[in-house]
Amino acid sequence: MRTQALVALLASSACLVAAVPATPVSKDKHTSLRLIKTSPSDPGRWVTDEQKITDFKAKGVGFVDITDITDPDVLSILSAPDSEDVALSARAVTYPTAVSHQTVANPLISQVSTMNPKVWLQTLTDYYNRYYKSTYGTQAATWLYSTVQSVAAANPAITVAQFTHSAYNQPSIIAKIPGNSTNIIIVSAHFDSTGGSSTARGPGADDNGSGVVVILEALRVLANAKFKGKDTLEFHFYSGEEGGLLGSAAVFASYKSAAKPVLAVMNQDMAGYSPSGKISIYTDYVDSSLTAYTRVIATAYTGTTTSDVCGYGCSDHASARSNGFPAAYACDEKMSTSTPYIHTPNDSYSTIMWDAVLRHSKFTVAFLVEASYL
Ligand SMILES: *[C@@H]1O[C@H](CO)[C@@H](O)[C@H](O)[C@H]1NC(C)=O
Ligand SMILES: *[C@@H]1O[C@H](CO)[C@@H](O)[C@H](O)[C@H]1NC(C)=O
């Protein structure tokens, strides 16, 4: 993530390819370019894969790669102001205003530790980078898939699958704990990284190795306990986030066409750097009711929270939202005090604050248990 407000500045920048209308433009005229949007009103612009990283990601500008998005409903939401929640109302879920499953959640939370996250994050950050179009990125996906499988093996009821993408070789990964109901609760994080260009060293420790090890730790605890909730729990590890939310866009397009009953998507992108010691619940491009519920859970289980906004295309929750699913975003810190190392070679293992990882891991278990009763 980390997008924020450089959009206006960049929109006027002469170095950019001229804006083109998003819909009428023939996408096949630009087979080597990608069409990206940096705001609801941006009609789209064609850029190279490299420009996406060097001219946008590395400069803190959020964007969505819409090249392969053909669904008019999704394109319409991606072009609507953040305040328009209309398209989501058909799926509105009523969320509780208080937590009520502490007796189930607390013993599980007591099993959470940073022992395994430290080992996993060391491996993730040891890849030269996890850029979604690099061989390192593919190798990291292979390692993550086998690691998720071995963590899930504690409960044979859990399934683990790779979700492959046609435009690049780094699959997304989905683990599922079946519940009594087929309604779905999703926690997510992306595992690709960037160091500011396709070839730069990109350890991606906070962004977003930390989110990955947090949801992996939650999976470990629930798998060991053979936890089965009322609702089905899914753990999504997305590829290609830094390329414009590519992995999550494809996963949620597939869920939309299958009309999957998703009751909540809680994305975490950065969970390992928090001078304030407080989880920050972001409030833009999310579902406001689910966001309020997420804050209720975070406050009950971890204490006071903060709030912030992170702009267009900030992280994978935007893909859930544009496909009509209720989404929330929990981050380790407000923008102004968040890690200064993001998207640089300095986003390294040594900068991780393990108390933040522990806090987010406990919060994730709490969220999954509480929301499993929705
Ligand atoms: C799931 O169903 C089983 C069998 O009916 C029941 O014992 C259990 O309490 C249910 N779990 C939840 C969380 O509803
Ligand atoms: C890291 O991943 C989590 C989970 O996907 C997401 O919420 C967060 O925005 C990501 N952080 C960054 C900096 O991309």
Ligand SMILES: *[C@@H]1O[C@H](CO)[C@@H](O)[C@H](O)[C@H]1NC(C)=O
């Ligand atoms: C990384 O850290 C080093 C040493 O603190 C600093 O000199 C350098 O500018 C940093 N690089 C980036 C890309 O932030």
